[in-house]
Amino acid sequence: MGFNETFFLFSLFFLHISVSIAYPHSILQILPENRESFHHRKIPRDDNQYCDSWKFTVETNDAAPWTRVPSRCAAFVKDYITGDRYRSDSEAVADQSLAFAKTVKISGNGKDAWVFDIDETLLSNVPYYAIHGFGSETFDENSFDEWVDLAEAPALPASLRLYRELPQLGFKIILLTGRTEFQRNVTEKNLDYSGYSNWERLILRGPSDKGKMATIYKSERRKELVDEGYKIHGSSGDQWSDLLGFAVAKRSFKLPNPLYYIP
Template sequence: MFSGHFVLVLLFSGLLSGVFSQSFIRIWSGNRNSENLDLISSDRKILRDDNLYCESWRFTVETNDAGLWEEVPKRCVKFVQDYMTGNGYGSDSELVSEDSSSFAATVNISGDGKDAWVFDIDETLLSNLPYYKLHGFGSELFNETTFDEWVDLAKAPALPESLRLYKELLRLGFKVFLLTGRGEAQRNVTEKNLLFSGYRNWERLILRGPSDVGKLAEVYKSEKRSDVEAEGYRIHGSSGDQWSDLLGFALAKRSFKLPNPMYYIA
C-alpha cells in the first residue's frame, strides 16, 4: 500500500511533466521589445541584444565553430573594439600564458638542446592592434598592401603576456622556434621588430619562402614543424592566435590558442 506522501509526490511529478512537455516554453534575455530574435530550436527562442550576440559570436570564433569568416559583423565592431582595447583581451591572454607556463613547468627538459616550443608571431608575440585601430578592428577586408607597409615600420609592440612566457621558456631551457606566415622578404624588418619589442635568443625564425607561396597556413606550418621534428627536436608546446597555427600534422604535445576576434586565417 502506498503512503499518502508517495501519492502526492507522484501527482506533483505528473503535473511538472505535463507543464514542461508543452511547446510554448521560451528563454528570454534582455529587452523583450527588441527585434533581435534568434531561433534556438523549433520550440525555444532567445532574445539577443548586440552585446549578448557578439559574446556568442566571439565564442564561436575562438572555438573554431564559426569556420572561415572574413569580416567582423557590423553589429559587433564596437564590441570587438572594446574587447581589444579594454581589459578583456589582456585578461584572456594572461590566462593563456599562465596555462602555457604551468604546462611548460611539467616538461622534463632533457639537456640535449632538443626540447622545443613553437610560436606564431602576429597577434601571438607581436600585436598589430595599432594597425587595426586604423582599419576598423577587423570590420574591413584585409588589405595586404597597407598591412605590409605597417610591418615595414617594425614598430608592433610585444604582447606583454607572451613576452613573459617567452622569457620563462628560455629560462627553463626550451629552444624557441618562430614560425610566421610573413614572407622571406620581411625577414630583416621582422627581426628588427622582435628585437625592438624585447624578444631575444630564438633558435630559428621561419618565414614563407618561394615554394610556400599559395599554401594554406595550416599546411605550410605543419610542413615546417615536420622539418623541425626531422632535425630531432621534440615540440612540446605551440602558441598561436589562429587555429591554422596549431592544427594539421607534426603537432605539439600541447597547443595554446590566443584570442583574436579580428581576423581568420585558414
Template structure:
C-alpha cells in the first residue's frame, strides 16, 4: 500500500475511534438520565399528601371494620338474649294454659313467669291482648242478632270483674291497672250486648249468701237489667266448679233458654256442657300474692 493509503487508513481509524467514544458518552448520558428520578418540589408535596390521605383512609377503614364487627357481635348477643326471653315467654304461656286447665294456685307458678307476666302487663301487652279478644267478640255479635230476646242468651262470667273494690281509686299501672281495664271493657261489652236485645245471664262461683253484696257491687260498677244471676246454692258449695256450671246450664236449657255464647277468662266456665255456638276466653289477669305495687291512682 502506498504511503498515502496508510495515512488515509490511520485518519479513518482515528475518526472511527472518536466517533465510538462520542457514541459511548452519548449512550451513557442517556442511560443516566433515564435511570434517575427527578421531580419538582410541588410534585413532591402532592405525592406526600397523597400518601397521607391514603394512610388516613386505610386507618379509617380498619376502624370502621372493627366497629362493624363489634356491632355485629353485640347484636348477635342481643339476638341470643331475645331468643331466650321468647323461649321463656312461650314456656310461661304454655304453663299458664295448663295451670288454668288444672287449677294451679298462684304459688305454683315459677317466679320468673311472674316477673314476665308483670313486665308483659307494664309494657301494654295485656291491653293489646284484651283489645284483640274484644274485637273478636264484636265481630261475632256484629254478624248475629237474637231471634227471641227472652230465649237467646249470652252467659258472662263476672267473678274476675269483681276482684277490685268498686269504691277504690282507679289504678293506672301494674296488675291492678289491668284488672281495672278489664272491668271497664267488660262493662262496655255488656252494655253493647244488652242494647242489641240479648238476654244476659251472669255466672258466679260465689255462694248464694253473698247475692246482695254481689248485686251491690255490680250496680256500683254500672251493670243493670241482667236476665238472671247464677250463684252457688248451699248444696253446691262443695261441688266441682265445672260440674256446677254444667248443671246450671243444663237447667237453663230445660227452661227453654238457647245459649248462644259463653264469655269468661277462666277455663272451668268454658270446658263443660252446653257452651253454645261460640265461646270466648278473655285474657286472664294474673293474681299473685303480694302483688300490690306503688302505682299512681286517678280519680
C-alpha cells in the first residue's frame, strides 16, 4: 500500500471518529430506513406540555380565532398568569419597548406618540378572571362590565414602569381601548387609582363603532391620529387586534395574554 492510500484511509478513520464525537448517536441513526418512523413518531404530552404549546400558538396568533381556554389548560393558565413567569414575560416586553423608545429621534413638535391598549396592557383583570375560570368559562359581558364599574383593576407593574418613562423621553401617551364611551369616567378613575396619569388622549368606542371588529376600529382611530399629524412610533397591546391593521406603529409590542382573544 502506497503512502497516498495509507494517508487516505488514515483520514477517513479520523473523520469517522470526529463525526461520532460531534453528533449524538441518536442523530447518526436517522438513516434512510429510519426516517419514516422518525417523522411520524407521536410525541406524548402531558397537560402542562400541551398547554405550554397551546399558549405558544396563542401568542404567535396561530390559534386564532378561539373563544375559551381549553378546560385542561385552566390550571396551567392560572399558574402562569398568577406566577412569576407572567410578570417576567411582561418585564421582558417592557424592556424591549423601552430599548426601542430610546432609539427614536423625537421631533419636539408634541406629535411623537406611543399608543397603549388598556385591559391586560395597562390594567390587569386577573381578579375578575380568577372567579371566572381563568378564561375557561364563556365570556359574560354583563358581569365583566360590573367588574369594570368597580374601577379596581390593578396596574401591570412592567407596563406602569414603561408608561412613566416614555414621557421623559418626549413621547405623548395615547390610550386606545375597546371599552365604550359610557365607561369613560370609571376607566379614568381606575387608571388614576392604579397610578396612571397625564395621558394625551383617551379614545373609547363610540356609538358608530358598535359591532366593528377591534382591528378595524383601532386602525381607524390610529388613522385619525396620523391625519392630525401624530407620528406613532410605538404601540403596546395584549391582542394582535391592538397592533395589526393599518396606520400601524413603527414598532408594535405584544404583551402576553392567554385569557381571551379579541378579533
